[in-house]
Structures are given as C-alpha cells and as structure tokens.
Amino acid sequence: MTNNTTVKTATPWKNWSGLQHSNPSQFIQPINIAQLSEAIRQAKKCRVVGAGHSFSPLVCTNDTLISLDSLTGLVRHNDTLNQSTLRAGTRLKHFGPLLDPINQALLNQGDIDEQSLAGAVSTGTHGTGTDLQCLSGFVEGFQLVTANGETLECNAAQNRVIFEAGRVALGSFGVLSEITMQNQPRYRLKEQIKLTPLKDILSHMDQWKTKHRHIECMVFVHASDAILKTLDLSTEDIQSLPKPWPSDDALLTLCSEIARNAPRLNPYIQKLLGVFVKPTTRVDWSSVIFPSVRETRFNEMEYQIPAERGLECLAEIVETLRNHKAPVFFPIEYRYVKADEIWLSPFYQQDSASISIHQYHKQDCREIFRLVEPIFWKYGGRPHWGKMHTLGAAELKALYPRWNDFLALRQELDPQDKWINPHLHSLFFG
Numbered sequence: 001m002t003n004n005t006t007v008k009t010a011t012p013w014k015n016w017s018g019l020q021h022s023n024p025s026q027f028i029q030p031i032n033i034a035q036l037s038e039a040i041r042q043a044k045k046c047r048v049v050g051a052g053h054s055f056s057p058l059v060c061t062n063d064t065l066i067s068l069d070s071l072t073g074l075v076r077h078n079d080t081l082n083q084s085t086l087r088a089g090t091r092l093k094h095f096g097p098l099l100d101p102i103n104q105a106l107l108n109q110g111d112i113d114e115q116s117l118a119g120a121v122s123t124g125t126h127g128t129g130t131d132l133q134c135l136s137g138f139v140e141g142f143q144l145v146t147a148n149g150e151t152l153e154c155n156a157a158q159n160r161v162i163f164e165a166g167r168v169a170l171g172s173f174g175v176l177s178e179i180t181m182q183n184q185p186r187y188r189l190k191e192q193i194k195l196t197p198l199k200d201i202l203s204h205m206d207q208w209k210t211k212h213r214h215i216e217c218m219v220f221v222h223a224s225d226a227i228l229k230t231l232d233l234s235t236e237d238i239q240s241l242p243k244p245w246p247s248d249d250a251l252l253t254l255c256s257e258i259a260r261n262a263p264r265l266n267p268y269i270q271k272l273l274g275v276f277v278k279p280t281t282r283v284d285w286s287s288v289i290f291p292s293v294r295e296t297r298f299n300e301m302e303y304q305i306p307a308e309r310g311l312e313c314l315a316e317i318v319e320t321l322r323n324h325k326a327p328v329f330f331p332i333e334y335r336y337v338k339a340d341e342i343w344l345s346p347f348y349q350q351d352s353a354s355i356s357i358h359q360y361h362k363q364d365c366r367e368i369f370r371l372v373e374p375i376f377w378k379y380g381g382r383p384h385w386g387k388m389h390t391l392g393a394a395e396l397k398a399l400y401p402r403w404n405d406f407l408a409l410r411q412e413l414d415p416q417d418k419w420i421n422p423h424l425h426s427l428f429f430g
C-alpha cells in the first residue's frame with residue numbers, strides 16, 4: 001500500500017449499537033482515489049464502512065474493511081442548480097459548516113447527522129415529509145470505484161442504469177467516492193412539539209400530514225398520549241431553547257434502565273410523559289433543527305408501509321405490544337416518505353409511512369421484533385436496509401419489481417462477488 005494510507009491489521013469492528021461485530025483481517029483508510037482503487041484491486045473480499053450506524057450486519061467482514069473517513073469535504077458546487085459534490089466519507093454533521101458558506105442545505109434529514117453521506121445514501125436513509133424523498137432521491141450523480149478498481153462517473157447522462165440502481169445498493173456495486181446532491185438555498189425551520197392523544201393522531205394524521213413540510217410522532221406503547229412534532233419553513237428570527245436539565249437523552253437512559261430493571265413500573269413512567277414533555281417552539285437553520293442527540297443506545301427495526309395503510313398498521317402494532325405487556329420503553333417513531341424510482345429503495349414507486357420500533361441495547365430486541373415483524377408483512381411493508389429484519393431473497397424479490405434487474409447489474413459489476421458478505425448473501429441469494 002502507498003505511503004500515508006492507514007492500514008491496521010486485525011482491528012475488531014462493531015456497529016453503533018454494539019450488536020453487530022466482526023474481525024476484519026485488515027482495515028484500510030485511503031487518502032485519495034488512487035489508494036482506494038489499489039486497496040480494492042488487492043482485496044479478495046471487502047466491505048466499506050461509513051459511520052457504522054446501521055443496525056443490520058451490512059458491514060461485517062472478516063476480510064478487508066475500507067473506511068472513507070479520510071475522503072471527506074466539498075469538491076465543487078453549482079450555485080445556479082443548487083447542487084454540490086462531496087467526497088463520500090463526509091459526515092452529515094459537517095454539511096452545515098460546508099454548505100452554509102455557499103448558501104446551500106440538504107432538502108431533508110433524518111433524526112441524527114452522524115452518518116457518512118455514502119452510508120446514508122446506500123441504505124435509503126430518510127427523514128419525514130409527504131413531499132420529500134429519502135436522501136438517495138436527492139442524489140444527482142456519483143463516482144463509483146468498482147471491484148476491479150476502475151472509476152465510473154454515474155449520472156443521468158453517463159452510466160445511467162448504474163446511476164438509477166446504484167443510489168441504494170448497500171455497498172454491493174462498489175465504493176461510492178464522490179456524491180453530487182441536489183440541495184436548496186439555506187432555510188430556517190420552525191419546530192413545534194406537543195403531547196397529543198394517540199387517538200387524535202390515529203384519526204387526524206391523514207389530514208395533518210400534508211399541512212406541514214415535516215410531521216412525525218413518537219408513540220409510547222403504554223401511554224395514551226404521543227409526542228407530535230412538526231417542522232415548517234420560517235422566516236422568523238432564530239429562537240433557540242434553553243438546554244433542558246436533565247437532557248431528553250439522559251431521561252431516556254434513566255427510564256430505559258427503570259423499565260429494564262422493574263418492568264412493572266414501565267407503564268407508570270410512560271403515563272408521566274406529560275410531566276416531562278412541555279409544548280415547545282423553536283426556529284433555527286435546518287441543519288440545526290433536524291438532528292437530535294441520540295446517545296442512549298438501542299437496536300431498531302423499521303418497515304415502510306404503503307402510506308394509506310400506515311395508521312392502521314401503527315394501531316395494530318400498539319395494540320399487540322400492549323396486549324403482550326411488551327417490556328419496551330422506547331417510543332415507536334411514525335414518519336412519511338415520498339415515493340422514488342430507485343430500484344431497491346424501500347420507497348420504490350410507493351408513498352410510504354415509515355414505522356420504527358426501538359429496544360434499549362441492554363434488552364433483547366428480538367422478543368419485540370418477533371411480535372411486530374409479521375404485522376409489517378401483513379401490510380406489505382418493505383424493511384429499512386440499515387435496520388433489523390429477517391427477510392431473505394425470496395421474500396425481498398416479491399417486494400421489489402426490479403429485483404432481478406438489480407442482481408443482474410450487480411453481477412456484471414462484481415462477477416467475483418467481492419462485495420458479498422454473509423448478510424448480503426442471505427439478502428440476495430439466501
């Protein structure tokens with residue numbers, strides 16, 4: 001390997017929640033595209049890691065693991081089109097500082113901004129908003145380093161088919177080294193948070209969902225109220241909130257510990273929600289408003305349900321978990337995502353309601369996921385690739401009309417299956 005490339009041997013790797021781990025035989029962090037190509041050429045099998053924030057074992061490998069943590073930053077931008085090209089290892093949390101000076105901002109973001117751009121794009125990471133696609137839908141082009149170390153520019157004009165499919169490819173086409181994003185001029189959002197009876201959400205969300213640029217709710221299984229959050233464009237002055245003490249995240253850790261150690265208290269603490277959640281309003285730049293602090297570790301399952309059946313599915317999940325007195329404190333998150341045309345996007349040609357179930361990392365998540373996953377299936381849900389699910393090739397094929405086209409294109413790009421680890425094997429061939 002060339003000078004300055006970081007190569008560490010036998011470095012154990014684990015994901016953010018700690019559930020997924022593996023022992024890569026070598027860990028490579030190239031500092032330029034030539035080194036990246038060389039590392040790929042030399043590897044027999046390899047995976048690429050972003051920030052390791054996926055809950056599913058997408059990244060696990062006992063062979064070569066490549067990180068783009070040294071390939072970050074803004075490459076170029078187009079003021080007229082509001083587009084910017086970034087090195088693919090750039091973390092979303094650096095988009096604010098990088099894009100503010102050029103008056104651009106991402107069109108939407110999810111709950112946190114710790115992910116790398118390529119990692120977030122490769123799994124169809126999303127925020128909420130009936131008119132807004134997942135991050136992969138805002139990709140205008142990318143540079144791909146393939147299994148033989150070749151570099152391809154992919155966009156609507158060059159390598160169009162690879163561009164269409166490769167925006168959600170789970171690192172199975174090669175390594176994305178640069179990504180061009182469609183952005184919009186920097187904007188401010190007004191965030192409003194309040195407790196709302198779950199029964200009102202279930203009966204009115206269908207009307208509310210189009211009245212706000214972003215809407216989501218957090219449903220505590222054993223409480224009658226849920227947290228409703230809306231975000232809308234604003235021209236008002238910045239209004240920040242004093243940092244609460246204890247922080248929301250510290251409270252979440254405390255409640256999760258109580259619920260784990262004294263499960264009988266769980267419904268009672270959930271009913272105290274009103275003591276801790278007061279209505280709040282704040283206004284700030286989008287890159288400040290979107291991300292939340294998530295330090296309490298958890299594992300997560302999430303499915304995308306056809307939007308018109310989302311609330312019905314949510315109601316059934318809540319009822320099932322209540323009936324089973326499920327030992328879960330973490331709320332269920334309910335969001336909306338607009339359809340796209342990306343072959344393996346969970347939102348492929350389907351406006352979706354996104355429903356996520358979380359379990360505190362010290363508790364067995366499989367117990368509640370086993371209760372909930374068949375409900376997702378019943379409503380025709382497609383799993384989030386970065387979160388936990390138990391589907392294999394046969395079931396996935398039935399959910400994705402372009403499944404065979406994707407696999408055929410993938411095989412062309414990677415005839416030796418360089419990018420296939422056991423998890424991808426079970427997804428694609430198992």
Ligand SMILES: Cc1cc2nc3c(=O)[nH]c(=O)nc-3n(C[C@H](O)[C@H](O)[C@H](O)COP(=O)(O)OP(=O)(O)OC[C@H]3O[C@@H](n4cnc5c(N)ncnc54)[C@H](O)[C@@H]3O)c2cc1C
Nearest residue numbers: 050051052053054110111116118119125126170171176386
């Ligand atoms: C606390 C928390 C909050 C989250 N919130 C949300 C949310 O609001 N919305 C949502 O949709 N998801 C959310 N997620 C899931 C997360 O966004 C996805 O799993 C995302 O893929 C993680 O990005 P990463 O950079 O950590 O990628 P990793 O998990 O490291 O990798 C993800 C996939 O991308 C591939 N990949 C990484 N880099 C490259 C590259 N350069 N080229 C090609 N492939 C590459 C990897 O091989 C892997 O297949 C959350 C996860 C956590 C832990």
